Amino acid sequence: MTLDVLALAAHPDDTELSCSGTLAALVKQGLRVGVVDLTRGEMGTRGTPSLRLEEAKKATEILGLSARDNLGLPDTELRNIRELQLPIIERIRHYKPHICLINAPKDRHPDHGHAAALQLDSIFYSGLQKIETKSPDGKFQEPHRPKHVLHYIQDQPLEPDFIFDITTTIDVKEEAIKAFSSQFNVADPGNEPETYISDPDFFVSLRARAKQLGHLGGFGYGEGFIYHKKPFPMSDFRFLMDSSPKR
Numbered sequence: 001m002t003l004d005v006l007a008l009a010a011h012p013d014d015t016e017l018s019c020s021g022t023l024a025a026l027v028k029q030g031l032r033v034g035v036v037d038l039t040r041g042e043m044g045t046r047g048t049p050s051l052r053l054e055e056a057k058k059a060t061e062i063l064g065l066s067a068r069d070n071l072g073l074p075d076t077e078l079r080n081i082r083e084l085q086l087p088i089i090e091r092i093r094h095y096k097p098h099i100c101l102i103n104a105p106k107d108r109h110p111d112h113g114h115a116a117a118l119q120l121d122s123i124f125y126s127g128l129q130k131i132e133t134k135s136p137d138g139k140f141q142e143p144h145r146p147k148h149v150l151h152y153i154q155d156q157p158l159e160p161d162f163i164f165d166i167t168t169t170i171d172v173k174e175e176a177i178k179a180f181s182s183q184f185n186v187a188d189p190g191n192e193p194e195t196y197i198s199d200p201d202f203f204v205s206l207r208a209r210a211k212q213l214g215h216l217g218g219f220g221y222g223e224g225f226i227y228h229k230k231p232f233p234m235s236d237f238r239f240l241m242d243s244s245p246k247r
Contacts (some may be wrong), residue, residue, distance in 0.1 A: 043067075076111060
């Protein structure tokens with residue numbers, strides 16, 4: 001299976017929180033979109049690894065993703081070393097995406113910045129012939145390097161290079177986030193600790209962020225992205241001619 005867009009994430013729910021409105025919109029446009037979660041989020045305050053996997057499966061169905069994998073790398077121990085690069089390289093070569101979306105370059109959670117560095121090097125090394133990986137059936141894989149890499153923006157506000165219009169998919173985004181019911185919109189926390197994201201009011205701030213980014217882009221709601229390898233290449237102005245933002 002090949003994908004048009006592959007999103008890499010340190011934890012299950014990273015993509016839901018940060019770029020799922022975009023993923024849902026791309027799916028509606030007919031693109032093949034997938035997610036690879038690096039860890040099972042086993043060090044999170046709430047939930048269990050098996051529950052997080054089930055929640056990710058529900059979110060996958062809501063978003064209409066073509067594929068979703070979990071590499072089972074160690075949560076809170078992500079480091080940019082060859083041992084952790086290889087399984088990411090294998091997935092990139094397997095799916096051969098044209099575009100990769102990756103974690104924020106820096107953020108409140110240290111794993112996000114660590115994951116971004118690991119993902120960037122893995123993306124580069126996936127194009128090197130002499131780094132060998134095998135597919136699940138034991139065959140050596142051909143090199144593949146995605147053509148475009150964008151960071152999605154997470155907890156901490158960063159200056160975006162792009163704003164993607166998610167006005168028609170903001171509700172899908174929130175539904176996908178709520179699929180992680182151990183983490184978000186928890187009316188009764190039970191025996192587990194409350195967190196700032198488990199409070200139902202967290203969705204007020206999420207929608208406000210999307211509204212502000214939408215305002216910057218001239219849309220109702222938006223998600224921001226940072227283009228990794230500037231400048232942005234172009235050969236025509238078609239994408240500008242096709243858009244008329246209100247700003």
